[in-house]
Amino acid sequence: xxxxxxxxxxxxxxxxxxxxxxxxxxxxxxxxxxxxxxxxxxxxxxxxxxxxxxxxxxxxxxxxxxxxxxxxxxxxxxxxxxxxxxxxxxxxxxxxxxxxxxxxxxxxxxxxxxxxxxxxxxxxxxxxxxxxxxxxxxxxxxxxxxxxxxxxxxxxxxxxxxxxxxxxxxxxxxxxxxxxxxxxxxxxxxxxxxxxxxxxxxxxxxxxxxxxxxxxxxxxxxxxxxxxxxxxxxxxxxxxxxxxxxxxxxxxxxxxxxxxxxxxxxxxxxxxxxxxxxxxxxxxxxxxxxxxxxxxxxxxxxxxxxxxxxxxxxxxxxxxxxxxxxxxxxxxxxxxxxxxxxxxxxxxxxxxxxxxxxxxxxxxxxxxxxxxxxxxxxxxxxxxxxxxxxxxxxxxxxxxxxxxxxxxxxxxxxxx
Amino acid sequence: xxxxxxxxxxxxxxxxxxxxxxxxxxxxxxxxxxxxxxxxxxxxxxxxxxxxxxxxxxxxxxxxxxxxxxxxxxxxxxxxxxxxxxxxxxxxxxxxxxxxxxxxxxxxxxxxxxxxxxxxxxxxxxxxxxxxxxxxxxxxxxxxxxxxxxxxxxxxxxxxxxxxxxxxxxxxxxxxxxxxxxxxxxxxxxxxxxxxxxxxxxxxxxxxxxxxxxxxxxxxx
Numbered sequence: 183x184x185x186x187x188x189x190x191x192x193x194x195x196x197x198x199x200x201x202x203x204x205x206x207x208x209x210x211x212x213x214x215x216x217x218x219x220x221x222x223x224x225x226x227x228x229x230x231x232x233x234x235x236x237x238x239x240x241x242x243x244x245x246x247x248x249x250x251x252x253x254x255x256x257x258x259x260x261x262x263x264x265x266x267x268x269x270x271x272x273x274x275x276x277x278x279x280x281x282x283x284x285x286x287x288x289x290x291x292x293x294x295x296x297x298x299x300x301x302x303x304x305x306x307x308x309x310x311x312x313x314x315x316x317x318x319x320x321x322x323x324x325x326x327x328x329x330x331x332x333x334x335x336x337x338x339x340x341x342x343x344x345x346x347x348x349x350x351x352x353x354x355x356x357x358x359x360x361x362x363x364x365x366x367x368x369x370x371x372x373x374x375x376x377x378x379x380x381x382x383x384x385x386x387x388x389x390x391x392x393x394x395x396x397x398x399x400x401x402x403x404x405x406x407x408x409x410x411x412x413x414x415x416x417x418x419x420x421x422x423x424x425x426x427x428x429x430x431x432x433x434x435x436x437x438x439x440x441x442x443x444x445x446x447x448x449x450x451x452x453x454x455x456x457x458x459x460x461x462x463x464x465x466x467x468x469x470x471x472x473x474x475x476x477x478x479x480x481x482x483x484x485x486x487x488x489x490x491x492x493x494x495x496x497x498x499x500x501x502x503x504x505x506x507x508x509x510x511x512x513x514x515x516x517x518x519x520x521x522x523x524x525x526x527x528x529x530x531x532x533x534x535x536x537x538x539x540x541x542x543x544x545x546x547x548x549x550x551x552x553x554x555x556x557x558x559x560x561x562x563x564x565x566x567x568x569x570x571x572x573x574x575x576x577x578x579x580x581x582x583x584x585x586x587x588x589x590x591x592x593x594x595x596x597x598x
Numbered sequence: 599x600x601x602x603x604x605x606x607x608x609x610x611x612x613x614x615x616x617x618x619x620x621x622x623x624x625x626x627x628x629x630x631x632x633x634x635x636x637x638x639x640x641x642x643x644x645x646x647x648x649x650x651x652x653x654x655x656x657x658x659x660x661x662x663x664x665x666x667x668x669x670x671x672x673x674x675x676x677x678x679x680x681x682x683x684x685x686x687x688x689x690x691x692x693x694x695x696x697x698x699x700x701x702x703x704x705x706x707x708x709x710x711x712x713x714x715x716x717x718x719x720x721x722x723x724x725x726x727x728x729x730x731x732x733x734x735x736x737x738x739x740x741x742x743x744x745x746x747x748x749x750x751x752x753x754x755x756x757x758x759x760x761x762x763x764x765x766x767x768x769x770x771x772x773x774x775x776x777x778x779x780x781x782x783x784x785x786x787x788x789x790x791x792x793x794x795x796x797x798x799x800x801x802x803x804x805x806x807x808x809x810x811x812x813x814x815x816x817x818x819x
Contacts, residue, residue, distance in 0.1 A: 184708040190696035194737070481692045482705070484653060485753065486681020488674040491709040591677070592653040 183498040191499055198474075202467035203507045206574070209460025210511025210567050213453050214559055215518045220449035222557040226527050227434035230551045234367055235309045236280065236403035237411055239429035240270070240418055244392045251288045253348045253385035258427065259284050259400040260392035266422065267402060273417055275410030280306020280403035282367060283378035285388075287348050292337070294347060297369035298378020306403035307367040310358055317341035317356030325377055327352035331359040333370040345371065348381045366429075366531060367401065375399075434529050457570065464507070464578045468500050472585050479586060480593025489587055496586060497579035501572060508571025512564055522557040529553065603662075604629040604761050604793050607650050610659035612642075619645045621816040622659070629760065630791040632784070634804040637813035643797045644765055646813065650795065651684055651763040652676045664760055681706050685754030685792075687783075689766035691746040693738040693753075699745075700725060700734045703752040724752035728782070744775035751782060755792075762786070764796040768803065780806070 192199050231237055244260030255261075271279045283298035299307045301320045311319040315331060327347075329339050334357050339345070343354045352373065360368045373381075376396075382388045383396045392400075406414050415428045472479070482492050528550035605627040612620040620642045627633050627650075637643045648654040650661055652668040660669050664683045668676055680686075693702045703721035710717075725734055728748040738746055747767060754762055764783065768776030780803060786792045796807070804810045812819050 186701055187694070187697060187708060190694075190701070194696040477692070478694060481694065483673075483677055484680065484686055484692075485706040486677050486757075487706075487709055488677045490674070590654065591680075592648045 183494045187495060188498050188502065192502065195471075198467065198471055199503060202464060202471075202503045203510055205463030205467060206460050206504055206507025206571060207511035207514060209456045209458075209463065210508050210571055211514040211518065212459070213456035213570070214512060214515035214563060214567050215522070216449045216452040216456070217563055218515065218519050218557050218559050219522060219555075221560070221563075222522070222555045223527070224431065224435070225556045226529055226553060228431040229553055229556070230366055230434060230529055230531060231429065231431065233309070233551075234280075234307055234403060235305045235405060237406045237408070237430070238404040238414060238418070239366065239427075240402035240404065240422065241400065241427040241429075242422055243425045243427060247387050247391050249387060250286075252387050253285050253287045253381050254387045255382070255392055255394075255400055256284060256286060261394045261398050261400055262402055262422070264395065264397040264399075267399065269421065270402065270404070270418065273414060275407045275414050276404055277407065278303075278305040278405040280304075280308070280405075281375060281399040282307055282401040282403070283375060283382055283399050284367075284369070284401050285378060285382060285385075287381070289347070294371050295369040296347065296371045296373060296378060296381070297367060298373050298375040298381075300375050305405045306401075307372070310360060310372070313358040313360055314356045315359045317354070319356055319358075320372065320374055321355075322374075324355075325350075325352060325374065326355045328356035328358055328372045329354055330368065330370050330372075331357050332361065347371065347373075348385070350377070350381065352377070367403070434531075460507070460511075460571070461574050461577070464500070464504055464574050465581060467503075468496075468578045468582055469585065471499075472496065472582050472589075476589050477593050479589045480591050483589070483591035492586055493579075493583055496582060497576070500579035500582070501575035504571045504575025504578070505568065508568045511571070512559075512567050515559060515567070519557045519559050523554060525555045525557070526552055527555050602628045604631075604664055605650055605795070606662045607646075608660050610646065610649050610661070611657045612645050612649060612654070613657045619816050620649065620656070623813075623816070623818055624659075625650070625811060625818065627761070627793055627795055630787070630793055632787045632794045632806075632808045633796070634807035634810045635795060635797045635813065636799065636801070636804050636810060639799075641813040642816040643813045645816075647763055647765055647795065647797050651686065652680055681710075682757055683759055683761070685757070685759040685762040687747070687750050687754050687762060687764040687767045689769040691738070691743075691750045691770070693746055693749060695738055698735045698737050699730060699741065699749045702738065702749055703756055705753060706756055720756055721752070724755055725749070728752050742775075743771050744778060747771060747775075747779050748782065751779070751786075755786070759792065761793040761795065764794060766797055766799065768798070768800065776800075776803075 231239065241259045242262055243258050246257045247254040267279065267281060270276065280303045281300055285296045287294040287296050297307060301308055301322055320326060320328060327345050339354060341354055341357060345352045345354055379396050382394050388394050411430055415430050418428050419426055479492055530550055603626045607623060607625045610620055610623045611618065623646055635643045635647060649656045652663060656669060660667055666679060668679060671679060694705060700718060700721040703724055704717045707717045722734060725731055728751060730745060730748055733741060733745055768779050771779060783794060787794050798804055
């Protein structure tokens with residue numbers, strides 16, 4: 183392979199070189215962008231759970247309380263026994279477990295959504311410590327409360343006030359703004375887990391529907407190895423029975439419904455089309471190139487180039503053009519991904535995970551987590567695109583071997 | 599083959615389908631001889647040139663070129679043989695449009711394992727002999743017809759061949775430039791002893807050759 187000849191062909195045959203590079207780059211860009219978009223939807227579906235430091239949520243549904251007064255469990259979140267929690271924590275692939283108790287408290291003059299949380303756990307709603315806007319977060323061993331900002335504003339609650347909940351009193355030590363946080367595990371009031379467990383255990387309405395011991399919970403947040411999430415979800419369903427509601431990124435994807443399904447199917451089809459376009463453009467351009475250059479190839483053979491010499495020169499041209507097409511396509515894809523990352527997507531939150539009583543005004547509405555589509559191109563996808571370009575270049579060059587071998591050195595005389 | 603012969607073709611036939619273009623031709627060229635091959639269009643002279651130079655295999659017959667039977671060599675063997683023993687000059691120059699003058703001259707050497715500087719030096723020397731030193735870095739599109747043909751002659755000489763095959767080398771040139779090219783070829787023939795087999799229509803050029811072979815309907819007359 184001769185470098186100056188290669189350079190000369192690429193630089194001086196601009197139309198031919200550009201056609202090949204641009205054609206291939208369109209195919210590669212399409213391939214990369216569609217796959218990046220599909221991955222972005224997968225990533226977006228993980229975000230609501232990731233925002234509370236989890237990959238899986240676990241709830242069990244039960245009966246509706248007979249009387250909506252005092253402290254009750256939502257029917258979508260009844261008791262999960264402490265023994266089951268320990269077994270779940272020991273399942274393979276589980277990296278951490280966060281526990282919580284969600285309660286609806288109907289006091290004579292006010293209704294509260296209360297969430298009991300583990301103050302120091304990094305898995306679960308305690309990640310909301312970053313959302314504290316006034317005062318401080320809950321401290322270990324203290325019976326105190328923090329209040330969600332919108333609720334505090336509505337009812338004029340301030341840091342330093344005392345809340346009376348289920349006949350217990352709690353000083354308000356902080357106000358947190360959960361409006362930008364995940365729509366899962368948000369509440370009006372946050373208490374230490376032990377306090378919420380105490381309220382639930384002493385509530386007849388809770389015990390009537392779902393017997394509850396002071397160490398039990400009704401919400402679990404699990405951090406797990408990504409590859410084991412589907413297997414873990416299956417194990418959890420087996421362990422907790424038919425009434426278990428296991429929230430995984432797939433649950434959110436299913437709710438995205440037709441939009442995601444379309445995107446997912448489109449990705450496969452578009453990827454195939456992109457590869458075919460790229461390969462066809464490369465082949466057509468190179469085949470045209472060989473036909474146009476039959477006389478030139480005849481000259482090379484006439485002056486003593488062997489078939490192998492000619493082949494390696496054409497192969498080098500094909501590979502370099504394909505690589506350039508691949509790199510340009512990748513650059514276009516990066517620009518495309520940058521602009522696509524400004525797109526927003528509404529991730530529907532499964533109703534079971536919504537803490538708001540559905541019988542309250544607006545409680546039955548579908549809630550969404552709105553976020554920017556996290557479009558990015560991982561290095562593996564970028565490397566695959568470049569490798570694919572290289573393979574297309576080599577295949578194209580190889581497929582043209584026969585055409586090149588058919589060109590005889592006497593071509594130089596035949597067209598005189 | 600006579601000891602002094604550099605090229606001998608015996609009983610050469612070439613058929614394309616049912617059409618026999620060369621019909622049992624035998625011809626010899628002595629080392630250092632300047633032979634012109636003439637005849638009307640379609641008489642088979644260019645086909646005979648391609649058979650004698652190893653650009654094409656005959657349907658029948660044999661060709662001994664510089665002592666080697668080139669009709670039994672493989673295509674790659676033949677390519678290497680052409681590179682080391684034969685030079686070609688064509689009517690339409692056949693320069694590579696994307697290579698400059700010195701690169702076109704060095705084209706036969708590109709696949710040869712030889713330092714790049716040496717290839718350039720050989721090409722530069724030949725271009726100097728053709729009085730084209732100033733045009734070394736020019737692409738063919740920037741050269742006149744005569745300059746292109748001189749680059750083509752330099753390319754044909756880059757491997758010091760003992761025989762040159764020329765197919766109407768002045769056919770695309772005006773008469774003054776054509777004469778200049780003929781002077782160069784005659785000088786190569788007389789001063790360096792390079793044998794030349796040239797196809798031409800031009801009777802004036804043919805007269806200047808050591809010998810003229812005339813063809814009609816695929817046969818020597």
